[in-house]
Amino acid sequence: MVEESPRQATIFDVARLAGVSHQTVSRVVNDLPNVRAATRARVEDAIKKLRYVPSPAARALVTRRSRTIGLIATGGPEFGPSSTVLYFNSAARDARWSVFTADMVDSDPGAIRSAVEAFLRQNVEGIAVIAGFEVAAEVVAAMNLTIPLVVLQATRRAGLDTVGADQYRGARSAVAHLIGLGHRSIAHLAGPPESVDAQERERGWRDELAAHGLVAAVSGVGDWSPAAGFAFGMAFDPDAATAVFVANDQMAVGLMHALTVRGRSVPEDVSVIGFDDIPEAAHLSPPLTTVRQDFRRIGHDMLDTLLERIDGAAATPRPQSVPEFVERSSTAPPRSAGRQP
Amino acid sequence: MVEESPRQATIFDVARLAGVSHQTVSRVVNDLPNVRAATRARVEDAIKKLRYVPSPAARALVTRRSRTIGLIATGGPEFGPSSTVLYFNSAARDARWSVFTADMVDSDPGAIRSAVEAFLRQNVEGIAVIAGFEVAAEVVAAMNLTIPLVVLQATRRAGLDTVGADQYRGARSAVAHLIGLGHRSIAHLAGPPESVDAQERERGWRDELAAHGLVAAVSGVGDWSPAAGFAFGMAFDPDAATAVFVANDQMAVGLMHALTVRGRSVPEDVSVIGFDDIPEAAHLSPPLTTVRQDFRRIGHDMLDTLLERIDGAAATPRPQSVPEFVERSSTAPPRSAGRQP
DNA sequence: CTCCGCAATGTGATCGCTCACATATGTCAG
DNA sequence: CTGACATATGTGAGCGATCACATTGCGGAG
DSSP, X not given: OOOOOSSXXXXXXXXXXXXXXXXXXXXXXXXXXXXXHHHHHHHHHHHHHHTOOOOHHHHHHHHOOOOEEEEEEESTTOHHHHHHHHHHHHHHHHTTOEEEEXXXXXXXXXXXXXXXXXXXXXXXXXXXEEOSSHHHHHHXXXXXXSSOEEEEOSSOBTTBEEEOBOHHHHHHHHHHHHHHHTOOOEEEEEOOTTOHHHHHHHHHHHHHHHHTTOOOOXXXXXXXXXXXXXXXXXXXXXXGOSEEEESSHXXXXXXXXXXXXTTOOTTTTOEEEOSBOOGGGGGSSSOOBEEEOOHHHHHHHHHHHHHHHHTTOOOOOOOOBOOEEEOOSSOOOOSSOOOOO | OOOOOSSOOOHHHHHHHHTSXXXXXXXXHTTOSOOOHHHHHHHHHHHHHHTOOOOHHHHHHHHOOOOEXXXXXXXXXXXXXXXXXHHHHHHHHHTTOEEEEEEESSOXXXXXXXXXXXXXXXXXXXXXXXXXXXXXXXXXHHTOOSSXXXXXXXXXXXXXXXXXXXXXXXXXXXXXXXXXXTOOOEEEEEOOTTOHHHHHHHHHHHHHHHHTTOOOOOEEEOOSSHHHHHHHHHHSOGGGOSEEEESSHHHHHHHHHHHHHTTOOTTTTOEEEOSBOOGGGGGSXXXXXXXXXXXXXXXXXXXXXXXXXXXXXXXXXXXXXXXXXXXXXXXXXXXXXXOOO
């Protein structure tokens, strides 16, 4: 309920009603010691009666604190970024912090900078960046902010608080699975090169292959979209690989579509693995083997790290979460071979 | 770049440097008349030199305005709601407004109320609600806010500014297509009953059927998730309907999966239509016929409506956008019949 | 009984801006 | 040359909180 009253009550109104000074009211509101229990009760009564709410503007003016965070989200409406935004926001609300969100449709450095400036103008106490694109993190980091900054990104970086899942290990587990199944020529459809996550997944693919003496053969690059997966699927030589590790589920959808169009079946002719485990993954035809990321945890980790730094503490290093391999039916041993030892 | 300087410059610093009074600086900053061009230039110079930025806290304290909006988003990480959030935010940024976002994972009335209260405490000048669930709009409306409120919801409502696409017509166009193809028994898998959009789509289905003298037969209810679509697909009697109009694409994915599992093919045995046109829709097997919503436009409409009301104007009624029917290959004439006149 | 010290409370300045009003400067008719 | 009236600029109060410091009240040691 909101009062239609002529004016919001101020700290002085409360003080008058409770018969104390405004300073005592301030003490009660901020839960400071040295207030007699009886006094505190009287004040709390008055507060309730007047529906008093401290003015954040006045408070911010003098304390230079706002209990407010800025969140920069790049990566568009993709499942991953938008889930992270959601969980970050809801974690913040639970912690009674307000968050300004700036969704960037593209990653224009100028736009990012001006979003950060808007945040600063609003007196945010910290900034979180979901760095779908590497440049986003760099641009913000280069601004040399005096307030804490935490970046969601797969690679750790000196002098930068970073949170994120271990994309590299996730990718390796996916490729290891294919190798275990007997695949020897495993292609990769990577995400955009500007994305650190994409880079890490590609590196994981390459390294796992190398660890087994295999060479990284066919590969392509996409922009995360199903359309990109489709384009790749129509273009590559399907006989050159018995399996494809795709950098995200959406592109895997497009790839499987192309494969179908070309008369190849999954997993009989070619195995496909995605990444993310979008809700649809389990219900594609065939259900998609993938690597699951815990976006809820990532969002919470980001917030916790940021709040720690805002409190002045060094951020306790959080172990990177390791994405979980999820086997479904888009992967099978290659036609030619049985399972390898 | 951010100054590491001891203290942010204030209006007085600028005034001193420019050799004018603080009030003149204020005039320049707020672009008020009655300042000589030469003076204005001197002040602007000083502002630039000192990297002066007005303090929003101080300004908000006296003007009681914050140039800030609160956005309540229900509907989780689904494609529709999260796209809308994204476009709303980015439109707001373009208009130089800041927005606080509160993503609600569930739609607990208490949580919604407290999110609104947090917004009020932050002095937001308006609130936008993406009402995935009807109750969300109701809860906020019932709070009798003194600030403007705009709700994204399919149905118009007296005394409430509402924005949204015409779900009803979208649904009718989908069903009309099926009827045109020759289908006579068209099932419906609805969204959750708490969702106004779901209600509208179901109503569209029912009315279009009735308009052709057909009866609404089999139908089910899901929660928008692929899993729900799958469950429905496994449970319903596939011989009782030659086509299914599904309330969203994600559930359609699950339904098609179930159909495949049960050895029915789409569209030969049963046609399927979804709603939303998620990016994956074009690349499913088969590519999904659906109804496309323009979330970008919806986000912008919400913002524009809200800003108009904040400016004191009555909101100019915006025509509801009509979702666009998109034919792909998950629909075909029923086995038994050819195309009808 | 006095004095000290701590707990409880009050006072006034201050944060950085805008608002309402006062004052200075300039221009032109009479 | 003077007054009137606009235009340009300055002054001081006040928004609603916190902060630093001053004051009061009370119980126990000397």
